Amino acid sequence: xxxxxxxxxxxxxxxxxxxxxxxxxxxxxxxxxxxxxxxxxxxxxxxxxxxxxxxxxxxxxxxxxxxxxxxxxxxxxxxxxxxxxxxxxxxxxxxxxxxxxxxxxxxxxxxxxxxxxxxxxxxxxxxxxxxxxxxxxxxxxxxxxxxxxxxxxxxxxxxxxxxxxxxxxxxxxxxxxxxxxxxxxxxxxxxxxxxxxxxxxxxxxxxxxxxxxxxxxxxxxxxxxxxxxxxxxxxxxxxxxxxxxxxxxxxxxxxxxxxxxxxxxxxxxxxxxxxxxxxxxxxxxxxxxxxxxxxxxxxxxxxxxxxxxxxxxxxxxxxxxxxxxxxxxxxxxxxxxxxxxxxxxxxxxxxxxxxxxxxxxxxxxxxxxxxxxxxxxxxxxxxxxxxxxxxxxxxxxxxxxxxxxxxxxxxxxxxxxxxxxxxxxxxxxxxxxxxxxxxxxxxxxxxxxxxxxxxxxxxxxxxxxxxxxxxxxxxxxxxxxxxxxxxxxxxxxxxxxxxxxxxxxxxxxxxxxxxxxxxxxxxxxxxxxxxxxxxxxxxxxxxxxxxxxxxxxxxxxxxxxxxxxxxxxxxxxxxxxxxxxxxxxxxxxxxxxxxxxxxxxxxxxxxxxxxxxxxxxxxxxxxxxxxxxxxxxxxxxxxxxxxxxxxxxxxxxxxxxxxxxxxxxxxxxxxxxxxxxxxxxxxxxxxxxxxxxxxxxxxxxxxxxxxxxx
Amino acid sequence: xxxxxxxxxxxxxxxxxxxxxxxxxxxxxxxxxxxxxxxxxxxxxxxxxxxxxxxxxxxxxxxxxxxxxxxxxxxxxxxxxxxxxxxxxxxxxxxxxxxxxxxxxxxxxxxxxxxxxxxxxxxxxxxxxxxxxxxxxxxxxxxxxxxxxxxxxxxxxxxxxxxxxxxx
Numbered sequence: 001x002x003x004x005x006x007x008x009x010x011x012x013x014x015x016x017x018x019x020x021x022x023x024x025x026x027x028x029x030x031x032x033x034x035x036x037x038x039x040x041x042x043x044x045x046x047x048x049x050x051x052x053x054x055x056x057x058x059x060x061x062x063x064x065x066x067x068x069x070x071x072x073x074x075x076x077x078x079x080x081x082x083x084x085x086x087x088x089x090x091x092x093x094x095x096x097x098x099x100x101x102x103x104x105x106x107x108x109x110x111x112x113x114x115x116x117x118x119x120x121x122x123x124x125x126x127x128x129x130x131x132x133x134x135x136x137x138x139x140x141x142x143x144x145x146x147x148x149x150x151x152x153x154x155x156x157x158x159x160x161x162x163x164x165x166x167x168x169x170x171x172x173x174x175x176x177x178x179x180x181x182x183x184x185x186x187x188x189x190x191x192x193x194x195x196x197x198x199x200x201x202x203x204x205x206x207x208x209x210x211x212x213x214x215x216x217x218x219x220x221x222x223x224x225x226x227x228x229x230x231x232x233x234x235x236x237x238x239x240x241x242x243x244x245x246x247x248x249x250x251x252x253x254x255x256x257x258x259x260x261x262x263x264x265x266x267x268x269x270x271x272x273x274x275x276x277x278x279x280x281x282x283x284x285x286x287x288x289x290x291x292x293x294x295x296x297x298x299x300x301x302x303x304x305x306x307x308x309x310x311x312x313x314x315x316x317x318x319x320x321x322x323x324x325x326x327x328x329x330x331x332x333x334x335x336x337x338x339x340x341x342x343x344x345x346x347x348x349x350x351x352x353x354x355x356x357x358x359x360x361x362x363x364x365x366x367x368x369x370x371x372x373x374x375x376x377x378x379x380x381x382x383x384x385x386x387x388x389x390x391x392x393x394x395x396x397x398x399x400x401x402x403x404x405x406x407x408x409x410x411x412x413x414x415x416x417x418x419x420x421x422x423x424x425x426x427x428x429x430x431x432x433x434x435x436x437x438x439x440x441x442x443x444x445x446x447x448x449x450x451x452x453x454x455x456x457x458x459x460x461x462x463x464x465x466x467x468x469x470x471x472x473x474x475x476x477x478x479x480x481x482x483x484x485x486x487x488x489x490x491x492x493x494x495x496x497x498x499x500x501x502x503x504x505x506x507x508x509x510x511x512x513x514x515x516x517x518x519x520x521x522x523x524x525x526x527x528x529x530x531x532x533x534x535x536x537x538x539x540x541x542x543x544x545x546x547x548x549x550x551x552x553x554x555x556x557x558x559x560x561x562x563x564x565x566x567x568x569x570x571x572x573x574x575x576x577x578x579x580x581x582x583x584x585x586x587x588x589x590x591x592x593x594x595x596x597x598x599x600x601x602x603x604x605x606x607x608x609x610x611x612x613x614x615x616x617x618x619x620x621x622x623x624x625x626x627x628x629x630x631x632x633x634x635x636x637x638x639x640x641x642x643x644x645x646x647x648x649x650x651x652x653x654x655x656x657x658x659x660x661x662x663x664x665x666x667x668x669x670x671x672x673x674x675x676x677x678x679x680x681x682x683x684x685x686x687x688x689x690x691x692x693x694x695x696x697x698x699x700x701x702x703x704x705x706x707x708x709x710x
Numbered sequence: 711x712x713x714x715x716x717x718x719x720x721x722x723x724x725x726x727x728x729x730x731x732x733x734x735x736x737x738x739x740x741x742x743x744x745x746x747x748x749x750x751x752x753x754x755x756x757x758x759x760x761x762x763x764x765x766x767x768x769x770x771x772x773x774x775x776x777x778x779x780x781x782x783x784x785x786x787x788x789x790x791x792x793x794x795x796x797x798x799x800x801x802x803x804x805x806x807x808x809x810x811x812x813x814x815x816x817x818x819x820x821x822x823x824x825x826x827x828x829x830x831x832x833x834x835x836x837x838x839x840x841x842x843x844x845x846x847x848x849x850x851x852x853x854x855x856x857x858x859x860x861x862x863x864x865x866x867x868x869x870x871x872x873x874x875x876x877x878x
Contacts, residue, residue, distance in 0.1 A: 337767040579751065624753035663769045665752075665762060668800045668855070672754050678762055678769040686750040686764045 015041040039068040063117035170232035177258040180229040188249040206233020336661035343682035380415035404454040411461035417565040427538040431472040439476030473557040479550040481507035512536040573655035576620040587692035592637040617648040642693040719817045726806040734846040741794040772803035
C-alpha cells in the first residue's frame with residue numbers, strides 16, 4: 001500500500017486544486033461545466049480514497065459529491081454561503097490528506113462537516129432519495145466496510161478495454177460480479193504462494209478478471225498483506241468464503257457482490273421499482289451521465305455495454321511521466337559533470353591542434369550544450385503551481401477585510417526551475433497580502449477618487465532572457481516617496497542630508513530596508529511595508545532582484561526577477577591569495593582598479609569615493625579569514641551589492657567570467673558565512689562560490705556602514 | 711543461528727596510522743582510500759576541517775585527523791592517504807599518515823574501551839582490537855567528526871599500563 005500512498009498524495013493534491021479552482025469560478029459565474037468538473041474531482045478522489053481505505057476522506061467526498069450532484073440537477077442554488085461551505089469541506093479534505101496517519105483526529109470535524117453537507121442537501125426540501133440500499137444484497141457486508149460502490153469505481157479505473165469487454169460478456173451471460181478481498185496473516189511467509197492458492201480456489205467458482213495489485217505484483221510479492229480479485233460467475237459465496245479461509249495463513253476473505261447496477265445516488269433518477277436488488281442500476285451512471293447528459297435515467301441494466309472509458313481518461317495521462325525528483329537531480333548533476341569534463345577535453349584538444357579532433361570536439365560541445373539545455377528543461381515547472389493558490393487566498397482576504405478585489409493572473413504557464421518555484425511562493429504571498437491590505441483602498445475611498453469600487457490586482461509572469469519576471473501590480477492608493485522619506489528620517493534609517501539627495505525611486509526602495517516597517521502606523525500611512533525586507537531577502541537568496549514602482553494615488557507595481565535556474569550560475573572568477581573564488585554575477589555592480597592613493601581610512605576601515613558615494617573596501621582574503629591584506633600597486637576591486645548594502649572587495653586578480661554548476665558542501669559542513677557552495681572547475685579543482693549577502697552581513701561591513709553615516 | 715554466528719563473527723577493518731598509534735574503522739563505513747590530492751581550504755569552518763576535495767565531481771569535505779587530535783602537523787609524504795568514510799549519510803574524507811592494511815578481527819578480539827576517564831574518551835572509542843601483539847583503537851567516527859569538542863591524542867590512546875592489560 002505504501003507505494004500507492006505517494007501516488008495518492010500527488011493525485012489528491014491535483015484534485016483538491018481542481019476543486020478549489022472550480023469553486024472560485026463557480027462563485028463568479030456558475031455554469032454546469034465547473035459543476036461537472038468539480039463533481040468529477042470529488043468523485044475521483046472518493047474512488048481513490050476508497051481504494052486506499054481512507055474512510056473519512058471517502059465519506060466526506062461522498063457527501064460533497066452528492067451535494068454537487070444535486071446542484072447539477074439544479075436543485076440547489078449557488079450562493080456564497082454554499083460555496084464557503086464547500087471551501088470548508090475542501091479544506092477539511094486537504095487536512096485529512098496532509099495528515100493521513102492521524103486521520104482519526106478529525107473524526108469529529110468530518111462528522112460535523114458531513115452533517116452540514118447533508119443538511120444542505122435536505123434543506124432545499126426536494127425529495128432526496130440518495131440513500132442507497134445496496135446492502136440488501138450483500139449479506140456478507142460487515143459494518144464499517146466502505147460501501148460496495150467504492151470498490152467498483154476503483155476497479156473501473158484500472159481496467160483496460162479488454163477486461164471491460166470480458167465483463168460485458170459475463171454480464172450478458174447473466175453472471176454476477178464479485179469483489180473478493182483477501183487479507184493474509186501479517187508476517188506470513190511465501191505470500192505469493194498463498195495468493196496463488198487463493199486464486200486457484202476462486203477460479204473453481206468463476207473467472208478472475210483482474211487482481212489488485214496486478215498478477216505480476218502478486219507473484220513477486222509486491223504487496224502488503226491484502227489483495228483483491230474481481231470475479232465473475234455464479235459462485236456460492238458462503239462456500240467460496242469458507243474455501244478461501246481454509247487456506248493456511250489467510251486472515252480473512254470478504255466477498256462483496258459488485259453492483260454493476262446500483263441505485264444511483266442522484267435524485268435525477270426516480271427511485272427504482274423495488275427490484276433494485278435483483279436488477280440494480282449501474283453505479284458508473286453518474287459519470288456516464290456527465291458525458292451523455294440526455295441519456296435517460298431509466299436505462300435498462302444492460303446499459304453497461306455503452307460504458308465509455310471512465311472520465312478519468314479525459315486527463316492527459318500519457319503525456320506526462322511522474323519521476324522522483326532525486327532521479328532528476330542526479331541526471332542534472334551528471335550532465336553538469338559531463339559539461340565540466342567537456343571543458344577539460346576541449347582544453348586538451350586545443351593543445352594538440354589536430355583538425356579532425358577539433359571538428360569532432362566542436363560537435364561534442366554542441367551536443368553537450370543541447371543536452372544540458374534539454375535536461376535543464378526537465379527541472380522546469382510552470383509557475384502555475386504557485387499562482388493557483390492565490391485566487392483563493394485573495395478571495396478569503398477580501399472577505400476578511402471587506403474589500404472587493406479582482407485578481408487577474410496571466411503568464412501562469414511561464415516555466416522556471418523547480419527549486420525556485422518552491423521558494424517564490426512566500427514573497428508573493430507577502431506582496432499580494434500587502435496589495436489587498438494596504439494597496440487597495442476601501443470602496444468608499446475609491447469611489448470618492450473616481451475609481452471603480454472593485455480594486456484590481458494583476459499578477460503576471462513572463463520570461464526575459466535567462467530570467468523570469470513576476471510582477472504584482474495593484475490600482476490602489478500607491479506610495480508617496482515624500483511620506484516614505486519622512487518616515488525613514490523619523491526611524492533614523494537615513495540622514496537629512498541623504499533624504500535631500502534621494503530621488504523618488506531611491507526613496508521607494510527604502511521600504512526594503514530592514515527596520516523600516518516595524519510599526520503598524522507606518523504601514524497605514526505609507527500603505528505598504530509589512531516585512532518588505534523579508535521579501536527582498538527571500539528574493540535575493542534566489543539570486544533575484546526586486547524593484548518597485550509607484551504612482552501616488554494610482555497604484556504600485558513590484559517587479560521580481562529570478563534566474564531561470566539555480567543549478568548553474570554565471571560567475572566572475574577572482575584570485576585572492578592562493579585561492580580562486582567565484583562571485584555570482586548577479587551580485588556584482590562593477591569592477592574597478594583602484595590606486596592605493598585613492599583609498600582613505602575612516603575608523604580603521606578602508607573607503608574610496610566613487611561618484612560622490614562613499615564605498616567601503618574590504619580585502620576578500622581578510623574577510624574570509626584566509627590571510628592578511630597585502631599592498632599592491634593597484635587594487636582590482638569588485639563592487640558588490642545586496643539590497644542596500646554595497647561594498648568593494650579587493651582581490652588579487654580578476655580572472656574572467658564562467659558558468660559554474662553549484663554543488664553543496666554536503667550536510668556535514670554547516671553554513672559557512674560568505675560561502676554559498678562550491679563548484680568543480682575544468683581542471684578538477686574545487687572552487688568556492690561566494691555568498692555576497694552573508695559576506696556583507698559580517699560585522700566588518702557594518703563597521704564600514706557606520707562610518708559612511710558619520 | 712545466533713550461536714554459529716557468534717563463534718565465526720568477524721569484522722573487517724581498515725587500519726591506519728597516526729603518529730605511532732594504529733587505529734581502525736569498520737570497513738562498512740569506508741567508501742574508498744585516495745592518495746593525497748589538492749584540497750581547497752574552507753574559510754571560517756571548524757579548525758580540523760582541512761577543506762574540500764573533488765571526488766569525481768562530488769565536493770567532499772576533508773578532515774585532518776592530525777589536527778583533530780591536536781598532533782603536530784608533519785610534512786605529508788608519499789604514504790599520506792585520504793580515507794573517504796560515510797557518516798550520517800554524507801561522505802567525509804580523513805587525512806591519515808598511512809593506511810596499513812585491511813584486516814579481519816573476530817569479535818572476540820575486540821574489547822570494550824577501558825573506562826579510565828569514563829565519559830569523554832569512551833565516547834570517541836568503540837573498542838580496542840587485538841591482532842597478535844598489535845593494538846588497534848577502533849574509532850567512533852560519528853562522534854569524533856560531529857562534535858567540535860577538542861580531542862587530544864592522549865585521550866583516545868591507551869596508557870602503557872592499559873596496553874599491557876589489553877594484551878594480556
